[in-house]
Amino acid sequence: MGLVAWLDGVSKRMSSSSRIPARTLLSPDEFQQAALCERMRVDRNGSILSVLVIDLPPRLAAGDGSARFASSIEERLRLTDSAGRLQDGRFGILLPDTPESGAWKVAADLCEPYVPGSDRPRCEVLLYPNHEGDESDLAPVGDSGSGVPTTSPSEAFFALKSSPLKRVIDIVGASFGLFLAMPTLLLAALAIKCTSRGPVLYWQEREGLGGKRFMMLKLRTMRVGAHDFQGELRDRSEQDGPAFKLANDPRVTWVGRWLRKLSIDELPQLWNVLQGEMSLVGPRPLPTAESLQCAAWQRRRLQVMPGLTCIWQIRGRNVVPFDEWIRMDLQYIRRRSLWYDLVLIAQTVPSIAFGKGPR
Incomplete structure (x- = not known):
């Protein structure tokens, strides 16, 4: 009986260990x-x-x-x-x-x-992804608050929230930045108005966090109606992939070339930061038409808030293949932290001063 009891105990223990845990x-x-x-x-x-x-x-x-x-x-x-x-x-x-x-x-x-x-x-x-087609997946499902529709709810689901402290830093930094940049912006606006026909500011639809679309603000550096001629220049783009970059773009005004060289045309985006549509640090937002052409793995860059500067702005601005650009953005997403943001902000100014490539 002792042997039978022992075998019965072993059987019960083996049965118990083979069960799938809860x-x-x-x-x-x-x-x-x-x-x-x-x-x-x-x-x-x-x-x-x-x-x-x-x-x-x-x-x-x-x-x-x-x-x-x-x-x-x-x-x-x-x-x-x-x-x-x-x-x-x-x-x-x-x-x-x-x-x-x-x-x-x-x-x-x-x-x-x-x-x-x-x-x-x-x-x-x-x-x-939504296999019924891009138009179905990207149909408007809401409103951004400025008349710009949001995109796929499945992409919005994967969006990562920023820490409250990052938002505080964005608000303080953007407010201080706009205060310091105001004289420069006023001079740039005067130069644009005096040298070319059209408005001083330029609004362009971009894709941001979770594919949400917003209107990004810039100083106008091209002649009015320049976007209508982009198709004719597409074959001359110096950037592979869906992004369009051209160093000697004939649509850019002579004042616009200086504004781009010094990245002054990007300063109004501090307002987008205050609005909560962008951050000081994050992947640069692509125009909606270009962003929609990205492969699924490339659109993972939309998991975080877009920013004024990121790794690409510092290390590979317009001189690296598009896939490498995206890998830099994904690297930022993996490494993102408040300390890393401060490091990238500190490295941005010298990268603008000595950077190469089209802007």
């Missing part, structure tokens, strides 16, 4: 990291990712309702799925290699026990 929901930071990893996997292998976002109504979330719903999510997950809390408290489920219809099936299974009405969970499915 799944636990990821924290907001863990879930965000898992989502970014899944996005990179999709960019590499060309598959798809569905993200199911679930918002519990207050009555359902009260008491132990939220815990019970979390348990039902854990029971429904496949081994390849991940689930967790979002920063805003909602539930999120990552469903790799799952079409939109499959994600809605998961949503239906999770919500089946709840009576339709005010107490039923509210679900949303985001598909990355």
Whole structure:
């Protein structure tokens, strides 16, 4: 009997050790990291990712309702799925290699026990990338506050939030910068007005954080209507990829050449920083038409707020291949910190003074 009891104990221990451990929901930071990893996997292998976002109504979330719903999510997950809390408290489920219809099936299974009405969970499915076409994926889903539509909600989902301290530094730095730059801006505005026909300021639509579009402000350095002639000059661009750069652009006025050489034309973007559309440090925002031509992995640069300066501005301004430019932006995203921002700001002035290439 002793031998039988020992064998029975060994069998129970082996059975227990072979069980799959209970799944636990990821924290907001863990879930965000898992989502970014899944996005990179999709960019590499060309598959798809569905993200199911679930918002519990207050009555359902009260008491132990939220815990019970979390348990039902854990029971429904496949081994390849991940689930967790979002920063805003909602539930999120990552469903790799799952079409939109499959994600809605998961949503239906999770919500089946709840009576339709005010107490039923509210679900949303985001598909990355949207295989129905660029126009569908980039259709307006809101408004930026200035009449400029936002873009794909799936890209906005992957956007990374900046720290409150970074925003404080942006506001203080942009305010101080505008105060110091005001005499220079006034002189530049006078020179533009006296030497060429047209407005002093130039607004251009760019893509920013999460693909959100905004109007970036610059001093006008080209003659009026210059954009209409860009197609004729496209073959002469000195920058590969979707970006257009030309050192001796015939559309630039003689005053504009000096403003570009000293980067004075970029100073009005301090106003975009104050508006919260840009940061002092971050990937340079591309014109919308150029940004939409970027490959999926290149559009990961939109995960953070665009900025006045970044690694590319300092080390490779217009003299490196476009792919290398994007890798510099992704390097910044990996290394970003307040200290690193200060280092890049300190390196920007000498890079402008001694920089090469078209601007």
